[in-house]
Amino acid sequence: MTFKATLRLALQALVRNKARSMLTMLGIVIGVAAVIVTVAIGVGARASVQSSINSLGSNLIIVQPGSVTTNGARSGFGGASSLTPADGMAIAQIPGVSAVSPSVTVRTQAVAGGNNWQTTVTGVAPTYTYIKSWPLAQGTFFGQSDVNASAKVAVLGQTVVGQLFPTVSNPVGQAILIKGVPFTVIGTLTPLGQSATGQDQDDTILIPYTSAMQRLTGQTTVNQLMVSAATAAQIDAVQASVTTLLEQRHHIVPPAQDDFQVRNLASIAAAASATGAVMEFLLAGVAAVSLIVGGIGIMNIMMVSVTERTREIGLRMSVGARGKTILMQFLTEAIVLSTLGGIIGVVIGLVGTLIVAFVAKWPTSIPLIWIVISVGFSAVVGVFFGYYPARKAARLHPIEALRFE
Amino acid sequence: MTAVVRVENLTKIYTLGDAEVVALGGVDLTIDQGEFLAVMGPSGSGKSTFMQIVGLLDNPTSGTYRFEDTDAANLDADARADIRSRRLGFVFQSYNLLPRTTAQENVELPMVYAGVPQDERARIALEKMEIVGVAQLAKHNSNQMSGGQQQRVAIARSLVNNPALILADEPTGALDSKTSEDVMRIFKELNVSQGITIMLVTHEPDVAAHARRIVTFRDGHVMRDEINQKRAA
Numbered sequence: 001m002t003f004k005a006t007l008r009l010a011l012q013a014l015v016r017n018k019a020r021s022m023l024t025m026l027g028i029v030i031g032v033a034a035v036i037v038t039v040a041i042g043v044g045a046r047a048s049v050q051s052s053i054n055s056l057g058s059n060l061i062i063v064q065p066g067s068v069t070t071n072g073a074r075s076g077f078g079g080a081s082s083l084t085p086a087d088g089m090a091i092a093q094i095p096g097v098s099a100v101s102p103s104v105t106v107r108t109q110a111v112a113g114g115n116n117w118q119t120t121v122t123g124v125a126p127t128y129t130y131i132k133s134w135p136l137a138q139g140t141f142f143g144q145s146d147v148n149a150s151a152k153v154a155v156l157g158q159t160v161v162g163q164l165f166p167t168v169s170n171p172v173g174q175a176i177l178i179k180g181v182p183f184t185v186i187g188t189l190t191p192l193g194q195s196a197t198g199q200d201q202d203d204t205i206l207i208p209y210t211s212a213m214q215r216l217t218g219q220t221t222v223n224q225l226m227v228s229a230a231t232a233a234q235i236d237a238v239q240a241s242v243t244t245l246l247e248q249r250h251h252i253v254p255p256a257q258d259d260f261q262v263r264n265l266a267s268i269a270a271a272a273s274a275t276g277a278v279m280e281f282l283l284a285g286v287a288a289v290s291l292i293v294g295g296i297g298i299m300n301i302m303m304v305s306v307t308e309r310t311r312e313i314g315l316r317m318s319v320g321a322r323g324k325t326i327l328m329q330f331l332t333e334a335i336v337l338s339t340l341g342g343i344i345g346v347v348i349g350l351v352g353t354l355i356v357a358f359v360a361k362w363p364t365s366i367p368l369i370w371i372v373i374s375v376g377f378s379a380v381v382g383v384f385f386g387y388y389p390a391r392k393a394a395r396l397h398p399i400e401a402l403r404f405e
Numbered sequence: 406m407t408a409v410v411r412v413e414n415l416t417k418i419y420t421l422g423d424a425e426v427v428a429l430g431g432v433d434l435t436i437d438q439g440e441f442l443a444v445m446g447p448s449g450s451g452k453s454t455f456m457q458i459v460g461l462l463d464n465p466t467s468g469t470y471r472f473e474d475t476d477a478a479n480l481d482a483d484a485r486a487d488i489r490s491r492r493l494g495f496v497f498q499s500y501n502l503l504p505r506t507t508a509q510e511n512v513e514l515p516m517v518y519a520g521v522p523q524d525e526r527a528r529i530a531l532e533k534m535e536i537v538g539v540a541q542l543a544k545h546n547s548n549q550m551s552g553g554q555q556q557r558v559a560i561a562r563s564l565v566n567n568p569a570l571i572l573a574d575e576p577t578g579a580l581d582s583k584t585s586e587d588v589m590r591i592f593k594e595l596n597v598s599q600g601i602t603i604m605l606v607t608h609e610p611d612v613a614a615h616a617r618r619i620v621t622f623r624d625g626h627v628m629r630d631e632i633n634q635k636r637a638a
Contacts, residue, residue, distance in 0.1 A: 005517060016505040315501040318462060319515040319562070320490020322483050398462045402497065 006325070010332035020301065021337060027297025028341030028381065029348060031290040032374045036349025038290075040364040041356060042283045046276055047363055059098075059232055060131065061239050063091070063225040063246070066259040081221040082259040085209065087249060088125075088225045094241045096234040099127035102222040104212040110205060111177040112164040119160050121178055121205045123212025123222075129189075131228045139172035139187030142208050150210040154183040157202040158191040176205075181215050183207065235264050287374070294341070295381035302334055302389035313393050314401025327394035334386020335379055342378030346371050408471070409570050409602050410436040410459055415468035416625075417454050428454040430625035431468070436570070436604060441596040443605045443613035443633075446622035453574065455622065456606045460493060460572045461485040473569055490519045494563030498575035500555040502547035508534065508558045509543040515566050526565075533561040536599075537591050553584035560591060564601075571595075573605045577612050589615040 014021045065082045092100040104123035165171040192201040229238040357364040417429040429451045446452040457463045470478040502511045512530040534540040537557045577585035595601045621629040
């Protein structure tokens with residue numbers, strides 16, 4: 001018997017029992033469709049978790065001033081006044097750095113009309129929204145010309161909008177007083193929610209760092225420099241380069257202590273990759289279980305089919321089919337069913353993914369490798385779960401099979 | 406004349422738990438080419454067991470069996486399947502056609518296993534269906550046919566590999582007497598005009614009367630082996 005002849009026999013037998021063939025396939029169809037949809041949702045969820053973690057700044061490197069010792073009392077990091085905007089501009093030249101923003105923080109009172117609110121006013125560069133992956137809700141962010149001019153412009157976080165402008169739908173263009181200095185609102189930020197440590201990140205006002213230094217603090221130094229590495233892989237290299245550069249600029253020669261400190265959010269990046277790994281295991285588990293269930297379905301129906309077709313098998317043997325030929329026919333039937341079921345499952349899964357993406361507004365994407373894996377695995381399931389019933393059919397004795405009622 | 410089947414001292418013993426059942430207790434029989442033989446006997450006489458061994462569906466417990474030029478008493482399952490495929494034809498009481506399958510596909514089935522190319526299969530199938538008078542049913546599904554039509558299709562199926570011997574196991578058992586007569590006439594015709602060797606197993610004397618030689622089994626032995634005088638005459 002050639003492979004083609006066996007395949008033809010198997011296809012004839014499957015077409016002859018359309019209803020049963022379809023029901024048998026259903027298990028695999030649902031299994032594979034479930035895998036595709038689960039993977040799509042999982043990949044989407046992972047991307048969405050990744051992007052929330054990125055919004056904390058997983059590629060972020062923070063440079064703070066070092067500690068100072070006054071009469072034997074050490075101030076702790078940030079106590080020294082050693083970082084300047086010029087340090088930030090130098091750091092921006094390092095390869096692998098995509099953006100730098102100084103950060104000058106003042107806790108002060110803001111007033112608009114009859115409302116006032118104490119909040120954190122942060123002086124930053126125009127790159128800040130990029131570094132924090134923080135889009136605007138309304139208006140515009142300030143640009144380099146505003147920084148150069150120490151412009152009196154402000155961008156408000158949503159908590160501040162709610163406290164200062166409870167009745168105004170769009171506060172862009174309104175005037176506010178920050179520490180008695182009049183500023184114009186030019187934009188509002190999208191809500192970011194709480195930070196990992198429970199702080200309300202939306203309770204903030206952003207202004208150009210030059211404005212903050214000249215009009216609010218009167219200092220020439222900044223509280224920190226926020227540095228964004230182009231990729232997560234470059235964080236360590238960038239961190240080392242920043243340290244070397246600042247040591248040169250600040251003329252620090254060992255054994256003298258650095259007057260600054262550089263750190264990154266590596267622990268958050270590690271948590272992100274751990275989350276990804278857990279999700280991969282979860283998906284692999286769901287995939288394996290649903291395909292095995294589908295495979296058992298195939299085995300179940302193939303067993304019933306062998307019993308139901310006992311006389312047919314007896315007849316085939318009596319007209320000259322060898323046991324091996326019968327085995328190959330039944331095995332081929334199982335593989336055709338499971339592979340076809342796998343392909344139909346992929347199609348239904350892709351449609352289901354589109355529906356989920358549309359209805360739940362969930363970002364979904366389906367890596368091609370998972371389509372290959374699920375179709376390949378369903379074929380393997382066919383071989384594995386088809387073999388036992390096929391062997392049972394092949395071992396039937398022709399006389400007993402012919403007599404079977 | 407050449408012998409198609411030659412058995413000597415053939416026995417078949419089934420073991421059911423501790424009990425041993427002697428189905429065949431030493432049978433000697435020769436079937437020559439061109440014979441039309443009816444095997445008769447009550448149930449339990451061993452006639453069905455004899456047919457299964459002659460039909461190479463099973464091996465005997467002891468004794469010798471020569472099928473054509475082959476020592477066929479101790480072949481393995483694959484070797485028996487190959488001989489069945491090339492040299493034997495079967496007709497069963499319950500027709501055993503594949504359901505939801507056309508008559509022609511049913512007739513072609515033995516040739517599929519024998520590896521006959523497809524266009525030749527179709528040609529031979531139609532030729533044999535013509536002989537038994539069911540060529541017009543080629544495209545009909547087996548379950549749309551009457552019992553007599555199904556049995557004719559089954560006979561056509563038994564003919565496609567030009568077998569040395571056709572084994573018919575109660576071929577009229579499920580048919581009314583009129584249709585039985587028709588089917589038996591086909592067998593007689595095949596025997597007379599095509600020279601095909603036929604061994605018929607039945608318990609009905611009316612059916613056996615169509616054969617030229619009648620062998621009667623009882624308790625695993627050949628009780629009587631006679632020429633059918635009516636037909637021989």
